Amino acid sequence: MSSIETAPRTSETHESEPTLDARLDALSVDAGRHDLAVVAEDLRAQRVIQETFPPEKRAAASMEVRKKSKETTDKLRKLRIAAALATTLIAMSPQETAAKEQEPVTAEMLAENPERLEELLEGVLISIQEEQAKTDQPELMPLQEEGNSVLRTLQDGKERGGKYTKVAGQVAETAFKVLVSAAGFGVGVTVYDGLKKVAETLRAKSA
């Protein structure tokens, strides 16, 4: 498996600075490549198992590889959600919007892509859980409750229709407020620090 290099994408609407949408799209494209790399590695490993392992050991080895592939896919999904969340929260900073002449992040813009909105909320909740696990921070509780509630509303809507239904204005507004609060609490920075820590920890482990 070769390491994955990602060429920076440019926005179609802004020549100098990609929009938030373009940045989040680029993260999804990268994530697709990463998932494919895991699938390719899994297929290669399964072939090696069939060709080299004694028959009595094949099933166990195959299962172990599948388990590891699933673990890696889950880790990569969390990383993508974290990156999308940090990118969105930093885009919500007034300085970023003013300095880069980007369009401000709005509830309507987030409502246009319910799947993305659901993942961002999921990211907020994961971050809060991780922070709470380290130290008890009661000030995060209302944000967690509101995030959970709006996430459930989004997911209920999806389950009833079998796919994502259009996000109602009020739901989008609440989700937007959750994200603004998360930005205010500095979740973007902690998520960014978390991303950096993953690379550092794994590098140290394999060195």
Add this chain to the structure above:
Amino acid sequence: MRFAFYARYNTTMTADDIKRAYDEAARAVLLEHQEAVARILGEEQKKKEEADIAAVRARLIEHLP
């Protein structure tokens, strides 16, 4: 709260920084995955390679004058 309002007023962290951190983290996870899979395959794959080499060597020795 420790990080209160930091993100909103933090001008040092950019979207490009986040992208770089994401790329590095994902690359590290993929590398770790590769190493884990190699460990699972390791012993048996090594045995098979050694057996293959031994078989080739035996055939070569057979054909030596």
